[in-house]
Amino acid sequence: MSDIKIKEAPVADEEAQPILTHEKSLSQKIARGSEARDILDQQMVMLGIQLVTQLNVLIKTSRIYERTNAALDKPVDAILTLIKTMAHDQPVTLRLQNDFLFLGDSHLKVNAQQMAVATSIIDALNAWKIGGMTFSLTVESKDLREFAALFVSLDPDNKTIEDLQKEIKARGIAGIELEDQRQLQIRKGPGTAGSIGPEGTKSSDPKVQRKMNAKNGYANVAKAIGTMTQSAREGGRVNFKQARRAIQNIIDRMADDETAVLGLTTLRCHDQYTHNHSVNVSLLSMALANRAGYPKMELADLGLAALFHDMGKSTIPMEVLNKPGEFTDDDWVAMRNHPTEGVLILSKMRGLTNLPGRMAAASFEHHMNLDFSGYPKLTVPWTLSLTGRILTIADCYDAMTSSRVYRREPMSPSKVLNMMLSKSGKAFDAVLLKLFVNCVGIIPMGSLVMLETSELAVVIKPAADKASAERPFVRVITDPQGNSVDHGREVDLTEKDDTGDFRHNIIRLIDNTEYKFDTSRYFV
Numbered sequence: 001m002s003d004i005k006i007k008e009a010p011v012a013d014e015e016a017q018p019i020l021t022h023e024k025s026l027s028q029k030i031a032r033g034s035e036a037r038d039i040l041d042q043q044m045v046m047l048g049i050q051l052v053t054q055l056n057v058l059i060k061t062s063r064i065y066e067r068t069n070a071a072l073d074k075p076v077d078a079i080l081t082l083i084k085t086m087a088h089d090q091p092v093t094l095r096l097q098n099d100f101l102f103l104g105d106s107h108l109k110v111n112a113q114q115m116a117v118a119t120s121i122i123d124a125l126n127a128w129k130i131g132g133m134t135f136s137l138t139v140e141s142k143d144l145r146e147f148a149a150l151f152v153s154l155d156p157d158n159k160t161i162e163d164l165q166k167e168i169k170a171r172g173i174a175g176i177e178l179e180d181q182r183q184l185q186i187r188k189g190p191g192t193a194g195s196i197g198p199e200g201t202k203s204s205d206p207k208v209q210r211k212m213n214a215k216n217g218y219a220n221v222a223k224a225i226g227t228m229t230q231s232a233r234e235g236g237r238v239n240f241k242q243a244r245r246a247i248q249n250i251i252d253r254m255a256d257d258e259t260a261v262l263g264l265t266t267l268r269c270h271d272q273y274t275h276n277h278s279v280n281v282s283l284l285s286m287a288l289a290n291r292a293g294y295p296k297m298e299l300a301d302l303g304l305a306a307l308f309h310d311m312g313k314s315t316i317p318m319e320v321l322n323k324p325g326e327f328t329d330d331d332w333v334a335m336r337n338h339p340t341e342g343v344l345i346l347s348k349m350r351g352l353t354n355l356p357g358r359m360a361a362a363s364f365e366h367h368m369n370l371d372f373s374g375y376p377k378l379t380v381p382w383t384l385s386l387t388g389r390i391l392t393i394a395d396c397y398d399a400m401t402s403s404r405v406y407r408r409e410p411m412s413p414s415k416v417l418n419m420m421l422s423k424s425g426k427a428f429d430a431v432l433l434k435l436f437v438n439c440v441g442i443i444p445m446g447s448l449v450m451l452e453t454s455e456l457a458v459v460i461k462p463a464a465d466k467a468s469a470e471r472p473f474v475r476v477i478t479d480p481q482g483n484s485v486d487h488g489r490e491v492d493l494t495e496k497d498d499t500g501d502f503r504h505n506i507i508r509l510i511d512n513t514e515y516k517f518d519t520s521r522y523f524v
């Protein structure tokens with residue numbers, strides 16, 4: 001830590017120097033989850049608050065003085081210094097979301113003294129409906145001055161953010177970009193499975209937008225679990241912050257559009273199975289828990305617990321996990337030990353003080369089954385936790401519909417659901433299973449069906465009305481001759497014609513796995 005020094009707040013007559021002086025690559029070298037990383041994060045937040053403060057000074061001063069006035073020197077220099085310090089390879093983005101300020105993804109928590117300044121900037125951004133303000137490293141003094149002058153001269157009551165953006169361009173202001181509060185939702189997730197749109201990809205269609213948001217959220221969770229599994233395998237420390245943030249993000253998106261998020265669980269990327277499986281189980285568990293009335297405040301804990309339910313598998317050699325052939329007896333022993341191994345690993349993790357119980361339960365109980373027909377076998381009386389019972393359902397559903405782990409070929413979602421329903425009240429909690437069926441639909445999302453027109457369609461969301469659960473929403477993907485169609489129409493199977501008959505009917509369920517048909521592309 002010796003090469004990280006913090007100077008006092010920048011002063012105007014001092015030449016612009018980074019406040020946080022350390023080699024540029026240091027932040028990348030510091031391990032996630034380490035104390036050094038935590039300190040670095042805190043420092044970034046502190047710098048973010050300084051940025052907010054100086055921006056506020058700049059805006060206020062610009063209301064009084066001309067752009068070239070020396071009174072602007074101090075805030076302008078300070079902002080340039082802060083940007084230089086914070087921007088490593090990436091520009092610095094100040095974001096506003098639900099009246100909270102963020103520096104990148106870090107929440108800028110302000111104390112009582114900083115509140116007035118923060119509120120002033122929040123109000124200014126809100127007036128323009130600005131959700132994000134990005135400064136690139138190339139921004140210069142003249143850009144900041146010109147921008148501030150513009151910002152205070154235009155009236156947000158009769159101008160829009162687009163007008164402001166146009167004017168920024170017209171005046172040749174470089175290095176400062178604004179995003180509106182809606183666009184802000186689109187934040188790039190790190191690329192997985194090549195399914196993520198390019199950074200800043202935006203869509204004017206709110207549905208497409210929601211899908212992209214959901215995808216990004218999924219990618220973030222997948223990345224978090226990937227990093228964490230890796231560091232657990234290597235015996236390193238595990239960073240929970242990233243996962244918690246990603247999970248919280250998913251919960252927010254779920255509140256917005258559960259279907260868009262759950263649709264992603266149909267994504268089957270075989271080599272990434274474990275990560276995708278963990279993310280899917282996490283999403284399915286949270287959706288189920290939400291319906292089961294799980295306390296909202298605890299959903300993130302459940303999501304995290306679910307994300308780690310298979311942590312014990314990190315003790316199983318990769319050769320066994322990825323074995324193409326049958327498992328040997330020894331392999332099975334290792335496999336059956338993963339719930340217990342998981343508890344051991346989780347208990348050694350740092351930073352888990354408030355959720356170890358739930359996580360241990362998730363890991364320990366997820367293969368037990370309600371009737372204790374699964375494993376591990378216990379010789380003492382045991383009561384399954386709600387977390388464990390939820391996990392058992394989500395885990396089984398995802399494992400069976402995916403192609404890896406206990407079976408070579410995946411089963412179609414509806415076959416899996418039927419199999420699970422046949423064990424209702426035995427392996428699975430009957431009430432929870434019913435709620436789960438409401439989540440994914442009796443003809444689950446991702447199922448392939450044939451309509452009476454001979455068109456093929458994919459189930460994209462459950463029917464809104466539970467009474468007509470067998471009539472979900474579908475998207476048509478082929479014409480009656482079986483030729484695939486792009487952007488096929490969405491059909492609500494509960495729709496009736498003038499005579500009161502259903503307009504469209506499913507004539508049969510197609511086993512998409514039999515046809516090696518991957519329906520996930522209609523979701524992602």
Ligand SMILES: [Fe+2]
Nearest residue numbers: 309310366367
């Ligand atoms: Fe498992």
Ligand SMILES: [Fe+2]
Nearest residue numbers: 309310395399
């Ligand atoms: Fe699992």
